Amino acid sequence: MRFSAYNILTPLADSDEYLLMNILTANADILSKQEAEDVRKGRVPDPAPYREKGYVLDEGEESRLYKKAYLDFLDARDEGEIQIFFVPWYGCNFGCAYCYQQEYSGKELSLDPAVIDAFYTYIDGEFSGRKKYLTLFGGEPLLPGNTAKDRIRRLLQGAARRNLGVAVVTNGYHLEEYLPECKDIEIREIQVTLDGVGDVHDKRRPLLGGGSTFGKVVRGIDAALGAGYPVNLRIVLDRGNLADLPGMALFAKERGWTRDPNFKTQLGRNYELHTCQKNSGILYDRVEMYRDLYELIKQHPEVLDFHRPAFSVSRFLFENGELPGPLFDSCPGCKTEWAFDYTGRIYSCTATVGKEGESLGTFFPEVSKKREAIEEWEERDVTTIPGCRTCNLQLACGGGCGAVSKNREGTIRAPDCRPVRELLEMGIPLYS
Ligand code: SF4
Ligand code: SF4
Incomplete structure (x- = not known):
């Protein structure tokens, strides 16, 4: 029996219950303390219901689902x-x-x-x-x-x-x-x-x-x-x-x-x-x-x-009756967001615009582009940030903000962690 690498288990505030959620397989359930304990130990008495909902699944199937979801995410973004x-x-x-x-x-x-x-x-x-x-x-x-x-x-x-x-x-x-x-x-x-x-x-x-x-x-x-x-x-x-x-x-x-x-x-x-x-x-x-x-x-x-x-995906879940799709990237810079200023410079987004050293090129007086830097922004997501690749929260978090990562770690290819578990802990009881 193998539990999915994308299961998120968290206690709920002001309660004895727990949330088990998997964005890849689009399921969320409330567990008792005992059930949560079993999941945490990786040994549930009856795995069938967990398998049915995709909390238990083999590695090959999980990898197929992940790749498909990633391609769908990129397609939707390209059309957005x-x-x-x-x-x-x-x-x-x-x-x-x-x-x-x-x-x-x-x-x-x-x-x-x-x-x-x-x-x-x-x-x-x-x-x-x-x-x-x-x-x-x-x-x-x-x-x-x-x-x-x-x-x-x-x-x-x-x-x-x-x-x-x-x-x-x-x-x-x-x-x-x-x-x-x-x-x-x-x-x-x-x-x-x-x-x-x-x-x-x-x-x-x-x-x-x-x-x-x-x-x-x-x-x-x-x-x-x-x-x-x-x-x-x-x-x-x-x-x-x-x-x-x-x-x-x-x-x-x-x-x-x-x-x-x-x-x-x-x-x-x-x-x-x-x-x-x-x-x-x-x-x-x-x-x-x-x-x-x-x-x-x-x-x-x-x-x-x-x-x-929003409390992570809590509000979405209760307003729509289902989880949002996997979030492979929460930073739109150079993908669905660009910023330009009156000096003729081009930037990734509002967090970098005007900041010394952050320009990615110019549109005036002539067009020029820093291609390598632009590609790094375009490729930033949870599949390319080394610290995110094995994180079980990645599909709810999306890797955070590239500008914050760079300020903190000197590179945009660093995690800017969202406190997904803590937000769900409060948001699920608040909206249920
Ligand atoms: S770097 Fe931060 S502020 Fe800029 S687009 Fe990405 S998430 Fe938004
Ligand atoms: S930024 Fe942090 S919490 Fe978010 S996916 Fe990466 S490692 Fe996980």
Whole structure:
């Protein structure tokens, strides 16, 4: 009797029961303590039900299933959409306490219209025949002033001519003034960050040089939803604002946002990416953040009306009645995500864009590519990261983030482990 190398066994929080899950064979079951003990020892009294569900299977069969799932994963990814980020400048009108781009943001606002034209010429050729959409990113893309507006308009018109959908990642401060520019554009999503209600937000996300931003960001969200645009509200969490989530949930409800089908939410974790945080004591690691979230949601279940955290595959399982397919790769960089900036440089993604030494080539003034580096990004997945190859969590984890791996280990071919077991431990009881 051989147990699958991809079985995940974990105790469930606030219970005596255990979860046994296998993403490759698409099964999840709740076990008693005794059954879990038997599985852990590799000796169950009756293997038949375990064999039926693929928790027990021979090596050849497992390897066949794995290869097929991998090829299906690659096919689906090749047919999927590419998200193309464009950074028109790194300048920003906010002085967020945790901004990882602070060290780049003193640069001039000097996007040459010729760079915009070269950008479109490049993506027309490079990604021809692929489904794709554009995401405006920064710094802050929606800055005041005629020059900024003119450049953003040129970018939007270029997208409209190509029938490209557009997403915008903005701090929301000038969103209302920019909405007329979005007419006749297929706006996929406007992502706006609000870190709490009133002062909680203002302390974390003030204007550069100081000053409240909350009221104007809220008016921007109201206006965007009122005009029928999809808004994705992002909250960047750390120990400084997690306790404000119930307040945020109530605020969004009272404002009518949570009733709007165009409104969705996203939780981000404040973490150290490239530069030192001024106050790194307030940062959570992933497990700590989800533990505090789990406890908070037990006290305030209404938070789930505002946001339903994924807790690895837990939410997916309960919302869809089945497990998601195997995740061979959780890092879209150079596969379904690319980033370009106003200097004419090409990067893997939003985590590397603008960072010294991370450019993978140029699209302006001439096209050049660092082929070896690009191939390394393209090939990064759980089959090529040595530390992931024998990990039983790999098909739920996907190997994590290449940029984080490189910052930590000096190479993107290193694991950035997701705490899959701990997240399932909390998520399964939360949603069942
Ligand atoms: S390197 Fe990290 S941030 Fe960049 S695409 Fe991969 S997972 Fe995302
Ligand atoms: S990153 Fe860590 S947890 Fe994820 S598959 Fe690799 S070794 Fe496993």
